[in-house]
Amino acid sequence: MKLEVLTLNNFRQFVGEQTLSFSQDKENNITVIHGENGAGKTALLNSLYWIFYDEIYLPDPEKIVNEKAIAEANVGDEIKVEGVLKFSHDDKIYTIQRKKFFRKKDEDDVTGELISEDFNLEYIDNQGKSIERNNPQKAIKQILPEDISKLFFFHGEYINELSKENQQDEIQKDIKIIMGLEILERSIRHLETVAKRFENKLRDYGDEELRDIIDKKQKKERELKDLESELETIKNNKKGIEEEISAINEKLKKLEGAKDAQEERERLEERLSKIKESIVSTEDKLKTEFSERGYYMHLSPIVKEAKQVLDRKKEKGELPTHVKKQFVKSLLNKNECVCGRFLTEGEDPYQRVQEWMERAGLEGLDEAAFELKSRINEFQNNKDSFFEEVSNLLEEKNKLLDGKNTVKDKIDEISVELADKEEENIKKLEERRKRLREEIDRCNQRIGVKKKDIEDLEDKIKELSKKEEKLKVKEKKAVLAQKRFKACNKAKEYIEELFDKFANQVRNEVEEKVGDLHSEFLHKAYWAEITDDYKLKIYKKIGDQKQPVGMSTGERQIASLAFIGGLAEIAKERYEEKKDAIYFKGGIYPIIMDSPFGYLDVVHKKRIAEGMPKLAEQLVVLVTSSQWEGGVEQVMTTKAGKIYELDYNNPNEDPTDYEYTLIKERGR
Amino acid sequence: MNDSEDVSFEVDVEEIVNAVLEEEDKLLHLEKPLGINDNIEEKIKELIN
Numbered sequence: 172m173k174l175e176v177l178t179l180n181n182f183r184q185f186v187g188e189q190t191l192s193f194s195q196d197k198e199n200n201i202t203v204i205h206g207e208n209g210a211g212k213t214a215l216l217n218s219l220y221w222i223f224y225d226e227i228y229l230p231d232p233e234k235i236v237n238e239k240a241i242a243e244a245n246v247g248d249e250i251k252v253e254g255v256l257k258f259s260h261d262d263k264i265y266t267i268q269r270k271k272f273f274r275k276k277d278e279d280d281v282t283g284e285l286i287s288e289d290f291n292l293e294y295i296d297n298q299g300k301s302i303e304r305n306n307p308q309k310a311i312k313q314i315l316p317e318d319i320s321k322l323f324f325f326h327g328e329y330i331n332e333l334s335k336e337n338q339q340d341e342i343q344k345d346i347k348i349i350m351g352l353e354i355l356e357r358s359i360r361h362l363e364t365v366a367k368r369f370e371n372k373l374r375d376y377g378d379e380e381l382r383d384i385i386d387k388k389q390k391k392e393r394e395l396k397d398l399e400s401e402l403e404t405i406k407n408n409k410k411g412i413e414e415e416i417s418a419i420n421e422k423l424k425k426l427e428g429a430k431d432a433q434e435e436r437e438r439l440e441e442r443l444s445k446i447k448e449s450i451v452s453t454e455d456k457l458k459t460e461f462s463e464r465g466y467y468m469h470l471s472p473i474v475k476e477a478k479q480v481l482d483r484k485k486e487k488g489e490l491p492t493h494v495k496k497q498f499v500k501s502l503l504n505k506n507e508c509v510c511g512r513f514l515t516e517g518e519d520p521y522q523r524v525q526e527w528m529e530r531a532g533l534e535g536l537d538e539a540a541f542e543l544k545s546r547i548n549e550f551q552n553n554k555d556s557f558f559e560e561v562s563n564l565l566e567e568k569n570k571l572l573d574g575k576n577t578v579k580d581k582i583d584e585i586s587v588e589l590a591d592k593e594e595e596n597i598k599k600l601e602e603r604r605k606r607l608r609e610e611i612d613r614c615n616q617r618i619g620v621k622k623k624d625i626e627d628l629e630d631k632i633k634e635l636s637k638k639e640e641k642l643k644v645k646e647k648k649a650v651l652a653q654k655r656f657k658a659c660n661k662a663k664e665y666i667e668e669l670f671d672k673f674a675n676q677v678r679n680e681v682e683e684k685v686g687d688l689h690s691e692f693l694h695k696a697y698w699a700e701i702t703d704d705y706k707l708k709i710y711k712k713i714g715d716q717k718q719p720v721g722m723s724t725g726e727r728q729i730a731s732l733a734f735i736g737g738l739a740e741i742a743k744e745r746y747e748e749k750k751d752a753i754y755f756k757g758g759i760y761p762i763i764m765d766s767p768f769g770y771l772d773v774v775h776k777k778r779i780a781e782g783m784p785k786l787a788e789q790l791v792v793l794v795t796s797s798q799w800e801g802g803v804e805q806v807m808t809t810k811a812g813k814i815y816e817l818d819y820n821n822p823n824e825d826p827t828d829y830e831y832t833l834i835k836e837r838g839r
Numbered sequence: 840m841n842d843s844e845d846v847s848f849e850v851d852v853e854e855i856v857n858a859v860l861e862e863e864d865k866l867l868h869l870e871k872p873l874g875i876n877d878n879i880e881e882k883i884k885e886l887i888n
Contacts (some may be wrong), residue, residue, distance in 0.1 A: 357866075358859045365879045655887050662855040669856075 172260045172315060173789055174761050179834075180253035181237040182221065183214045183229075184819075186831035191215075193761075193791060194812025201784055201810045202791045204834075205799065206817030211832040212793035215817070216765045219324055222254040222269045224317050225290070236273050236283045239829035244275045250283060260314050263294040267311065318348050319760065322735060323787075327766040330731035333707060342734070343674075343705040349742045349758070350677045355670040359663055366659035369652050376649035381642050388635040395628045402621040409614040412607050419604045429589055429597045436585045441723075443578045446571055452719050453568045460561055467554040478547050481540060491537040499527045677741070678705070684737030685730075688786075692729045692778045699730055707734055725770040732767065732779055736786035743788070761789035768798040777802035784810050851886050858882040 174193040179185040194202045206212040213229060220226045227235070235252050244250050255268045269290050273283030292307035304310045322345050333341065347353060374385040423433040484490040502524055506514045514521040589601035644653050682701040689699035689709070697711050697720055707730055709720045722730060743759050762783065768776045780803040784790050792807065808814075814837040822830045862878050 354860065354863045358856075358863050361863070361876055361879055362859060364876045365883065368876075368880055369883075651887070655883050658851050658855055658887055659883060661852045662859060665852055665856050666859070 172258055172758070172760055174791070175257040175259060175264075176255075177218070177257075178253075178255040179215075179218055181240040181250060182218050182235065182252050182254055184211045184237065184830055184832045185214070185218070185834065186237045186239045186829075189832075189834040191815055191834050192813060192836075193789065196812035197788075199810050199812035200787075200789050201807055202789075202813040202815070203807060203811045204791065204793045204815045204817060205796065205837075206793060206832075207795050207819065210817040210819035212765050212795075212817065213326060214832075215834075216324060216326065216763060216793065218254050219256065219763070220320065222256050222267055223311055223315060223320060225269065226317075234282055235271060237831060238281055239831045241273070241275055241281060241283055242829055246275050246277055246280075248275050249273070249286065250275065263296070265292060265294045265314070267292045267307070315760070316348055318344060319758075322349070323739065323760045324763040325735070325765065325767075327728065327764070327769040330728060330735065330767070333727075333731040333734055340705075342701065342707055345738060346677055346681055346705070347674065349738050350673070350745065351758075352670060352673055352677070355666055355673070358666050359670070362659055362663040362666065366656055366663065369656035369659055372652035373644070373649055373656050376646050376652055377642075377644050381639070381644065381649075384635055384639050384642065388632060388639060391628055391632045391635065395625065395632065398621055398625050398628065402618065402625065405614055405617050405621065409611060409618070412610050412614065416604055416607050416611075419600050419607075423589070423597065423600055423604075426594070426597055426600075428592055428594050429600075432585050432589055436582055439578050439582050439585070443575065443582065446575045446578060448719050450568060450571045450575065453564055453571060456716075457561065457564050457568070460557065460564065464553070464557040467550070467557045470550070471554060474547055474550050477543065481544055481547075484540075490540050494527060496528060499524065680741050681734070681737050684740055685733045688733035688736050688782065689730060691782055692733055692775065693726070694774075694778070699733060707731070725772060725775060728767070728770050729775060729779065732783065735762065736783060739787050759788055761791060762787040763791040763793070765793040766795065766798060767792065768794065768803060773801035777806060780806040854886050855883055858886070 173195070175195065176193070177191045178188060179190075180188045191202075191204075194200055204212065204215065206215075217227050217229050220228060221235070226232075236250050237252070240250050250273050251270060252273065253268065253270045255266065257264065257266050259265070269288075271288040272286045274286050276284050290307055292304045292310055293301050294304070296302050347356070370385060370389075374382050377385070420433060420437065423429040481490065502508060503514065503521070506516075506521075508514055508520060508524055512520055514524060586601060586605055589597055590605065592598050592601070640657060644650055678701055682699070685699045685701065685707070689697070695711075697709050700708050700710060702708055709722055709726065709730055710717050711720050712718070720726075739760060739762060746758050764783070767783075768779065771779065776798075784807070794803070816835050816837055818833040818835050820828065820831050820833075822828045859879055859882070862875055862882070866875050
């Protein structure tokens with residue numbers, strides 16, 4: 172997908188018809204859009220969401236009509252709001268157009284009443300003929316799924332979230348969508364439905380025992396579905412609460428009496444999250460110690476006993492052995508004693524020499540005893556080092572737990588301090604925040620319980636499935652239904668394996684790319700990894716140990732940009748290689764970054780500015796003048812094919828005027 | 840048909856998987872994608888009869 176021309180008409184602060192052409196140049200692939208805070212950068216980014224998905228992620232999303240346009244209209248007039256985007260995709264030129272018509276209800280109306288709307292998508296075919304797609308919303312979702320758009324059309328603040336601890340679901344989802352693995356997920360879902368149909372047939376034709384098993388299993392499956400949906404609801408609630416807390420945090424930061432305390436709390440919460448990560452890492456190390464060397468604990472008594480046996484033998488003079496069995500055997504074979512006496516079988520001297528066979532040692536016994544002893548000593552040393560390491564780790568964990576409690580106490584103190592403030596608004600906000608935090612704790616508990624219940628239920632379903640598959644059926648129709656049912660399940664398992672294989676392959680590829688980019692952007696002895704459970708983590712080496720690194724806001728931004736850049740690059744490579752594959756085919760997407768340098772220092776701004784244009788075929792950057800400074804200008808201007816300015820008309824300068832923005836190309 | 844015919848499952852499973860993926864691919868390009876489950880069911884019935 173490559174963006175060509177965007178035209179807005181009376182959308183939000185863009186008054187009248189405004190046009191922006193994106194750079195099509197392969198070398199100078201950046202389109203830069205300058206705009207100060209409030210000039211409309213985020214509104215411009217949102218115009219794309221609006222055109223594609225009829226969504227606006229801005230305050231007052233219902234205010235679509237430009238305020239100047241509605242103010243200047245007469246009561247009863249119709250005002251058209253329109254967004255048109257021309258873009259190329261898969262060798263076709265598309266034009267997507269969203270129109271909404273509003274009527275001005277009265278003199279004070281600033282929103283307008285929606286009267287009608289229209290949405291269409293056209294493309295030009297090989298013969299140059301214009302064709303309108305029937306189901307445009309669905310077609311758009313195939314060309315650019317909404318989740319992907321959020322990943323590539325982003326605001327600087329959103330991407331910081333990606334590298335946070337709780338974002339693994341998001342990262343996993345992004346990886347799957349971008350690589351087209353969803354088709355496999357859908358296949359799994361559809362096969363489940365079809366399997367159920369065959370299972371119902373099997374139930375109808377099977378005997379009573381089978382019917383009973385199927386009924387029980389289906390009942391459990393229904394319970395499982397309910398539990399999963401309850402879990403999803405709790406998770407969504409939790410997300411909503413977290414968003415509300417973030418909004419409260421922002422409000423507190425804007426209030427003079429709460430600003431410092433809130434900022435301190437955020438620093439402490441950042442520290443708390445780093446401590447929690449270190450606790451998890453220490454616990455992981457403990458687990459590794461126990462799984463790799465934990466057997467020392469169980470073997471200790473046996474080894475001790477072996478040592479005692481060896482010591483006793485030594486005390487008795489049995490070890491080392493002085494006479495070897497082989498030597499006694501050779502005497503008996505030669506029928507001659509060491510003293511020269513002839514040995515005759517059955518006679519007393521023969522008997523006495525033979526008795527030495529019992530007392531003599533085997534060949535190699537001394538060496539074995541020696542070896543055993545040195546192994547016992549080695550075991551002892553390893554055991555000591557194991558216990559020492561475990562004790563160090565436990566001590567480390569305890570220190571971290573103490574640190575965690577101290578930080579938690581400080582956070583609690585801040586909460587009390589804010590709740591005791593005289594300013595009523597601060598007090599209210601903090602009390603609300605406290606209640607929400609308690610609600611989150613309850614959500615976490617409920618999530619834990621639901622997860623456990625789900626696991627138990629899954630085990631029971633598995634048991635019943637085994638019984639169901641093993642049960643012999645006699646009736647011909649039942650046999651056929653059972654075969655189809657089994658085949659359906661096997662196909663589902665096959666696709667699940669395929670899915671895991673690809674997801675893992677993609678995860679590894681993303682990890683490699685993200686790691687490379689992260690090093691390129693950050694230039695520190697840190698590296699990025701995507702863990703098995705899809706967490707984006709940064710590590711450093713201390714001695715020969717790998718340690719997770721707690722990230723600052725700027726570092727989070729770099730990690731997230733590396734993740735997005737890595738995904739974009741892989742999707743592009745995959746698309747070029749496997750354009751015709753049914754699944755796992757990737758795609759080419761532009762990257763649109765709104766205020767991406769917000770938290771970065773001069774050095775990192777410059778590195779990101781150098782690195783990002785290489786990752787996408789097309790890059791659109793929306794920046795303020797302060798974000799543009801510090802080397803960004805120097806690097807990006809040389810690669811900018813188009814430069815625009817958002818010319819903002821500030822109504823404060825003239826009370827009779829309105830707030831609006833004009834899009835102006837520089838140099839024109 | 841009896842249980843000994845289970846050996847043919849390996850072949851059938853791959854055929855089923857391919858058939859399902861083809862149906863899914865068609866679904867992506869259809870304007871009004873309806874009846875995917877019916878199509879998959881029919882395919883399986885054709886392959887195992």
